[in-house]
Amino acid sequence: MLKLGFAGIGMIAKKYIGLICQGQVPGVEVTALCSRSLENIQEAVRSCGLTNAAVFTDYSELLRSGAADAVVVCTPNGQHPPMTQAALEAGLHVLTEKPAGIWMDEVDRAVAALEQRPELVGGVMYNRRMSQAYRKVKSLIQEGFLGELVRATWLITTLYRPNAYYASGAWRGSWQGEGGGLLMTQVSHQLDLLQWLCGMPVSVLARCGTVNRPIEVENEAELLLTFANGAHGQFIASGHEQPGTDRLEICGTKGRIVVTDGREVEICRLAQEERAFTISCTQPFGEIPSTVERLSFDDGTNEIQQAAALANFAEAVAGRSPIMCSLQEGVRSLQMIQAAYLSHWNRSEMAIPADPKAFPAALEERGFGRSRSI
Incomplete structure (x- = not known):
């Protein structure tokens, strides 16, 4: 079972968390939630019954906690590369929401962090590839x-x-x-x-x-x-x-x-x-x-493809499947x-x-x- 943490608990993260909690993503458990908004975290906990999930308002604390094996980054676009890089440097697998970032030098540093850790999986959430x-x-x-x-x-x-x-x-x-x-x-x-x-x-x-x-x-x-x-x-x-x-x-x-x-x-x-x-x-x-x-x-709906993409990420972490869109490909x-x-x-x-x-x-x-x- 992949222990998955979410960074950023906005609309898209709540959708992904809901898919997991509804049993549409086998082999994955939401074990950590991180947001500057405690209200958003509490709403996710209530709506999905995540009473056992660890709660963080500081991203670096989530990365150090051991509460998750991997993180999904669902924050605003500019934060995707530094948060991806930080997760990789902490030894966690990471799936970042698209796009890969805004500033190319930051994206390049995230890619370099992944290439220095070939045992980790890093991907971008281009779920349409699962269609x-x-x-x-x-x-x-x-x-x-x-x-x-x-x-x-x-x-x-x-x-x-x-x-x-x-x-x-x-x-x-x-x-x-x-x-x-x-x-x-x-x-x-x-x-x-x-x-x-x-x-x-x-x-x-x-x-x-x-x-x-x-x-x-x-x-x-x-x-x-x-x-x-x-x-x-x-x-x-x-x-x-x-x-x-x-x-x-x-x-x-x-x-x-x-x-x-x-x-x-x-x-x-x-x-x-x-x-x-x-x-x-x-x-x-x-x-x-x-x-x-x-x-x-x-399978043309977003929800079906998003669930398939999350499942693909879990399969990639387990070594059973290639990641649908690697961080390197997501840069293109x-x-x-x-x-x-x-x-x-x-x-x-x-x-x-x-x-x-x-x-x-x-x-x-x-x-x-x-x-x-x-």
Whole structure:
């Protein structure tokens, strides 16, 4: 049984704790709770019956206590890397909420701490990787189904956030608290999936905007991506549209995969690879015959994937399974996000990864510094 501690007892931590207490995460027991808010801890204890859990208002005391074998970090974004690093240096496994952090030098130090302790597991909570639909897509791509990547397009506008969301925490919707907006928070899941499936893009041209919300950060973004082989990508996201659309298209020289709402997968297989067909075809408007297969999956909800991700973490700690998203892999989406912000601010295409000093310098120019306290 994995003894699990939680650092930060806000909305997301309470959701994870609830899943564990409902028996949806086998092999895991919540044994420690840490928050500066005793009220939040007491509410979690009452709602889940965690009367035997150790309670801390000081994170370093939790790490020294022996009350947990591993911690889940659910604090504001800027605190993820130092808290991850501290847990690893204390000899605890750690799963941090996404994103991996805000400041790349701090994230790099957390990664270095993990690499110095290969017996420990360190991961980022990109639970969408546990989706059966996206795992099917990943398998198809690894098997060579698509051939060479031609285009990847994601329209993701199902992440609606009203004013009440931003009012739920003083740090939400601010550069100081979150280090970004829609890209850094909600759609970092989809950006992680995009590079997991298609590989890292090498450059981005981005436009971000803030529409009808009392916030400092963006709630819409459009990214034009270029991949290493010259393929192009389009990533269009919004947190203010109703109703929303969630559609991913990945096109290759051998076929196309479409994922709708994270559940429905359409697999279009070409009878001949396009680059061979275009040479042999004698008809000016010739088209390649194709077959279509449609699959439907029933694990598209956040809760199912979050429970699966927590279970995967426990399995990884036990040595029975690789971690779904290692700390090292979790850095990739952050590199994409920061390059996108720099592109928007500079009104120019940016390489991915960008100069690691450029993003913090740009934030500091705008009057936003680091919040160091953990």
